[in-house]
Amino acid sequence: MNMDKEAGPRYVIGIDFGTASGRAVLVDVRDGRELAWHVTPYPHGVMEDELIGCGIRLGPEWALQHPGDYVEVLRQSVPAVVREAGVSSGQVIGIGVDFTSCTMLPVDEAGTPLLLKEEYRREPHAFVKLWKHHAAQGEADLINAVAAERGEAFLSRYGGKISSEWMVPKGLQVLREAPEVYAAADRFVEAADWIVFWMTGEMKRSSGCAGYKALWHSKEGYPSAAFYRALDPRFERFAETKLRGEIAPLGRAAGRLTGEAAAVMGLHPGIPVAPGMIDAHAAVPGVGATKPGQMVLSMGTSLCHLLLSDKELAVEGICGVARDGIIPGLYAYEAGQAAVGDLFGWYVQQAVPAYVERVADNEGVTVHKWLERRASRLRPGEHGLMALDWWNGNRSVLVNANLSGLIIGLTLQSKPEEIYRALLEATAFGTRKVIEAFETAGVEVRELFACGGLPGKNRLLMQIFADVTGREIKIAASTQTPALGAAMLGAVAAGSHCGGYDRIEEAAERMVRVQEETYRPNPAYRAVYDLLYREYTELHDLFGRGGREAMARLKRLQREAAAAGGQRDPEMPEQGGGRAKGNERR
Ligand SMILES: Nc1ncnc2c1ncn2[C@@H]1O[C@H](COP(=O)(O)OP(=O)(O)O)[C@@H](O)[C@H]1O
Numbered sequence: 001m002n003m004d005k006e007a008g009p010r011y012v013i014g015i016d017f018g019t020a021s022g023r024a025v026l027v028d029v030r031d032g033r034e035l036a037w038h039v040t041p042y043p044h045g046v047m048e049d050e051l052i053g054c055g056i057r058l059g060p061e062w063a064l065q066h067p068g069d070y071v072e073v074l075r076q077s078v079p080a081v082v083r084e085a086g087v088s089s090g091q092v093i094g095i096g097v098d099f100t101s102c103t104m105l106p107v108d109e110a111g112t113p114l115l116l117k118e119e120y121r122r123e124p125h126a127f128v129k130l131w132k133h134h135a136a137q138g139e140a141d142l143i144n145a146v147a148a149e150r151g152e153a154f155l156s157r158y159g160g161k162i163s164s165e166w167m168v169p170k171g172l173q174v175l176r177e178a179p180e181v182y183a184a185a186d187r188f189v190e191a192a193d194w195i196v197f198w199m200t201g202e203m204k205r206s207s208g209c210a211g212y213k214a215l216w217h218s219k220e221g222y223p224s225a226a227f228y229r230a231l232d233p234r235f236e237r238f239a240e241t242k243l244r245g246e247i248a249p250l251g252r253a254a255g256r257l258t259g260e261a262a263a264v265m266g267l268h269p270g271i272p273v274a275p276g277m278i279d280a281h282a283a284v285p286g287v288g289a290t291k292p293g294q295m296v297l298s299m300g301t302s303l304c305h306l307l308l309s310d311k312e313l314a315v316e317g318i319c320g321v322a323r324d325g326i327i328p329g330l331y332a333y334e335a336g337q338a339a340v341g342d343l344f345g346w347y348v349q350q351a352v353p354a355y356v357e358r359v360a361d362n363e364g365v366t367v368h369k370w371l372e373r374r375a376s377r378l379r380p381g382e383h384g385l386m387a388l389d390w391w392n393g394n395r396s397v398l399v400n401a402n403l404s405g406l407i408i409g410l411t412l413q414s415k416p417e418e419i420y421r422a423l424l425e426a427t428a429f430g431t432r433k434v435i436e437a438f439e440t441a442g443v444e445v446r447e448l449f450a451c452g453g454l455p456g457k458n459r460l461l462m463q464i465f466a467d468v469t470g471r472e473i474k475i476a477a478s479t480q481t482p483a484l485g486a487a488m489l490g491a492v493a494a495g496s497h498c499g500g501y502d503r504i505e506e507a508a509e510r511m512v513r514v515q516e517e518t519y520r521p522n523p524a525y526r527a528v529y530d531l532l533y534r535e536y537t538e539l540h541d542l543f544g545r546g547g548r549e550a551m552a553r554l555k556r557l558q559r560e561a562a563a564a565g566g567q568r569d570p571e572m573p574e575q576g577g578g579r580a581k582g583n584e585r586r
């Protein structure tokens with residue numbers, strides 16, 4: 001592409017593919033100003049109960065998506081931001097994308113998703129398995145047992161356990177439950193890599209997705225064939241065949257926009273496209289974090305903790321660590337909580353009494369807002385409740401999707417706003433556990449930044465996080481931080497010769513701001529929260545480490561009942577984290 005053709009300022013587009021929707025943001029390369037953004041809800045949403053359109057029931061813990069929805073985001077949101085910003089498409093010099101992960105799908109030799117072929121349209125295993133598809137826990141347990149028994153060195157890079165959310169358990173589940181789909185799949189790819197392929201025609205694997213979610217290491221590659229064979233003889237060549245593909249490092253273009261993709265997106269062909277980045281990782285440059293000791297809390301449906309450090313140490317229950325994983329020259333650690341916004345969303349959609357909805361409606365506020373206002377009037381400890389935030393299992397530090405939610409202290413006097421506050425607090429206690437795991441291992445946490453949808457939605461939540469962790473929290477100025485981070489990668493993919501930047505740190509210096517207002521801990525509340533945290537820890541250890549298997553047994557009974565045909569009533573409304581519209585209304 002000849003960038004001299006168009007005079008004037010240069011722009012980049014960042015596209016963030018979240019759990020329920022995708023959004024594009026158009027950013028000025030010179031100063032990071034966001035000129036326009038646009039959200040496209042996924043038409044199929046998240047399929048948790050059945051395959052939309054054909055009524056095929058899914059088992060417990062399934063979560064699927066349709067890749068056509070991602071293309072819809074490109075078709076709608078990209079032209080919309082160019083139009084709304086009033087810029088010429090010839091001034092767009094780079095594109096970056098970030099995606100939830102591990103969100104994976106089987107494709108054929110041509111890169112076409114298997115579910116688009118007639119014979120697989122009704123086959124759940126041919127669909128995209130979303131990051132929060134937890135039905136591969138049995139496979140994850142097997143992988144962890146076999147890896148520990150064989151003394152596989154990679155385990156320590158992943159906090160000692162692999163999560164059911166990742167590529168290998170999901171691939172193994174396909175092999176065991178739908179061997180014909182496994183055989184028909186030329187490869188399994190991250191959705192982040194597939195959408196870059198769709199735009200550029202280049203099927204490359206982003207180093208971040210491969211490193212954090214598919215057990216790949218820049219020096220050691222994937223685990224050995226002997227390891228995969230020990231899992232299942234049919235799985236021996238999994239990495240060599242189904243995961244094959246060039247690894248695309250950060251900081252370079254993965255490819256250029258094809259003519260066909262450019263026509264759909266209303267852009268010029270030839271624009272450099274950066275390799276896909278994990279959504280939470282893109283938030284790190286997006287808030288301007290580039291130094292050791294800086295931790296970014298990417299707070300949305302889930303919460304991802306990203307910590308930069310100059311040391312590599314073994315930390316309990318992290319999701320992964322990689323040198324150069326996000327910022328060149330530094331180690332980037334990832335940990336996480338699998339339900340945060342989704343937990344609050346579940347409560348609002350599934351458990352608040354009808355009167356709350358009525359009163360909120362009369363007052364012209366959402367149920368979330370009403371509950372937040374009421375809960376803000378309570379002092380710490382006043383509700384007498386304590387919750388374990390494991391509604392979607394525990395990602396860090398216990399790495400166990402068989403764990404589930406819990407509230408104790410309920411009485412006949414308990415009020416909805418009290419329960420809501422207890423849920424907010426539980427997620428903050430979970431984050432304190434993660435911070436302590438890093439510090440216990442000797443990895444310093446000096447500064448906290450928060451970004452994602454939640455900081456702008458719920459002030460009480462942010463204050464509770466500051467009080468419970470006892471730390472100041474700086475809030476990203478951008479409400480679209482992962483998309484901004486992705487746009488910055490687009491600027492780096494373009495490089496300075498095309499009007500972008502050569503290094504991500506340079507892009508961060510020029511394109512990022514944090515808000516002036518921060519959340520500071522309230523010392524009086526801190527002391528009570530220290531006491532409450534002790535209670536949280538006692539419950540956490542009792543159910544998470546103490547050999548109490550009640551949660552796992554209940555899940556097993558649930559699976560057995562489902563297998564015997566007693567699945568959920570199709571007339572019941574969808575659960576939290578389902579289709580975007582229902583989620584946002586309240
Ligand atoms: N006022 C609110 N307080 C707390 N959580 C909220 C509020 N409004 C929406 N949520 C939750 O926020 C989540 C969406 O967060 P967001 O960052 O926008 O999405 P994503 O994680 O998909 O990028 C949903 O799970 C929803 O239940």
Ligand SMILES: O=C(CO)[C@H](O)[C@H](O)COP(=O)(O)O
Nearest residue numbers: 019100101131280300301302
């Ligand atoms: O595991 C992840 C990142 O490593 C997922 O992408 C993430 O947890 C889902 O993100 P969001 O809450 O923003 O939808």
